[in-house]
Amino acid sequence: MKTPLADRIRPKTLDEVVGQKHLIGEGKILRNIIENDEVPNMIFYGPSGVGKTTIANIIAQKTGKTLHRLNATTASVADIKNIVSTLDSFLAMDGVLLYLDEIQHFNKKQQQSLLEFMENGKITLIASTTENPYFYVYNAVLSRSVVFEFKQIEPSEIEKALERAVEELKESDYKGFDVTVDKDAIRHMAHVSNGDVRKALNSLEVAFIATPPNKDKKIHISLDTAVQATQKKAMRYDRDGDSHYDILSAFQKSIRGSDPDAAVHYLARLVSAGDLPSICRRLLVISAEDIGLAYPQAISVVKACVDSALQLGFPEARIPLAEAVILLATAPKSNSAIMAIDSALSDIESMDTGDIPEHLKDSHYGGAKKLGHGTEYKYPHSYENHYVKQQYLPNNIRDTKYYDFGDNKTEQSAKVYWDRIKKGN
Structure with a gap:
């Protein structure tokens, strides 16, 4: 039985992994943990097809630990006991790395069966889940683990994985054939996969299976082929176009x-x-x-x-x-905020707006009074209605008006309030 394409091109190193740069980019926390060979118990949280299993495999190779995989939808306490039975044997000299997929399907007793071995370090647990672990993983396990959130993969990153997969197919299954894949086809499969690399690779594999070579040994994967393989309508959509x-x-x-x-x-x-x-x-x-x-x-x-x-x-x-x-x-609409900030930015970029008024400058240090900083400042909260008239803008633009109240109910209510307050000053 042929190994699925997604498994055949599964990355062997962190540099080959697409996406998750917030975790495995240079200097990022998970990468540092892996490279230092001090791997704690971890929970990988995120959607399907974003690299959780791939990174667990890389960790196992890096640490030299025996890797065991369990899926919590079908595994039982007996499966955990079988893994425990290998501890301290020749088969697990360096300890065991247990990758437990979909841990949210384990009940409390099943999760607790891992605790003793997590604590003594004989089992390093990497649990993965598509659900929020703070809701579905029991506190005893959660408190002994570090949670890493995996993000959906950007289409541009998925395109890289698809292009690498095409090269793999050219060198293996279709060696000696003239293979071409349209850029639009790659782009379509990347965009409709919803951040799931595995789904995109499966679509590519289906496209190849459905496209036999012609008499000239040519294989061409078009956008139409990609649409049929994904069963999703192609849109005229290019993120950079x-x-x-x-x-x-x-x-x-x-x-x-x-x-x-x-x-x-x-x-x-x-x-x-x-x-x-x-x-x-x-x-x-x-x-x-x-x-x-x-x-x-x-x-x-x-x-x-x-x-x-x-x-x-x-x-x-x-x-x-x-x-x-x-x-x-x-909702009611107002662009008064953007108009105000853009007008202020325009003045700053096009003219000398002048120095900050002396009474507004910082006065919380020795010598400020000698410089005249803050000495004439009026503290608004000491006045009626928490307002007192004084100059705030620099002298060069002292009478400039950037903000105009919008004609909506909220801003007009504020205008009525301030017109009344400021009228007596």
């Missing part, structure tokens, strides 16, 4: 224009392309740029939705993302 920015532009303009139907449509395009990072970033920008002070709580709600989406991954991520989009599209 015009279509990417066109969709994002239409997405933001639809929200800004308060059209929830169009906004959800363009969200669906982005979701179909698997572009979670761009969606999340753009929603946070829109919260501040287009809704702004008209509904200042929006950014907090959107941040919660974004965090949920990043933790859930697709397909479930579409739900909090839709919630955020509809909230923003139907």
Whole structure:
């Protein structure tokens, strides 16, 4: 039986692993742990197909420990006892590394059966889970382990794995054949895999199986072949190309224009392309740029939705993302904040705005009074309504106005309040 492509090209070193640079990049914590050969009990938390098993294999090779694999969906306490029986034998001279996949399916008794051996160091546990370990792993195991969160793989990184897989197929299964794979096909498989390298590699393998060589020994994997292999519609979408920015532009303009139907449509395009990072970033920008002070709580709600989406991954991520989009599209709008900061930045870049007024300078050090720093400052909280009129802008721009209250209910309420307070000063 032929070994699956994903296993055949499984990385042997950390440098070959795609993604997870926040953990295994140069100088990052997990890489340092592995290279120092002092591996603690660990829990790898993240979606499927992002390198958890691969890195566990690399750790086993690096440490020289005997690697045992168990899947908690089918394993039992008896399986753990069988592993324990090998301890102190010739087969486990350097200890055992137990890779326990889907640990959330072990009950409390099963998880506790590992504790004694985790504590004496005879078993080094690397448990993996797609669920939040703080909810599904018992405290006794959790407190003896270091949790590492694995992220979805960026499509650009998945493309690298697919290109490496194509080279592997050329050198093995299709040696002597003229093999070509369209860039669009690689890009499509990377984008529709939702950050799962294994899924993308499986799609590539299916594409090759479904494409027999012609009489001239040529094999060509086209975009159409990739679409059939993934069973997902191809979108005109290139993260570094015009279509990417066109969709994002239409997405933001639809929200800004308060059209929830169009906004959800363009969200669906982005979701179909698997572009979670761009969606999340753009929603946070829109919260501040287009809704702004008209509904200042929006950014907090959107941040919660974004965090949920990043933790859930697709397909479930579409739900909090839709919630955020509809909230923003139907919220009152104000661009007063971005207009104010951009106007201030323009002055700083184009003119001499002058020095900070003396009474506003730091006075919390010896000698400040001799320099006249802070001596004439009026503390607003000492005055009625916590306000007193004094100059805050530098002399060169003392009468400049950057912020204009928006015409929405929230900002107009603030305007009425401050007009009343400042009228008597």
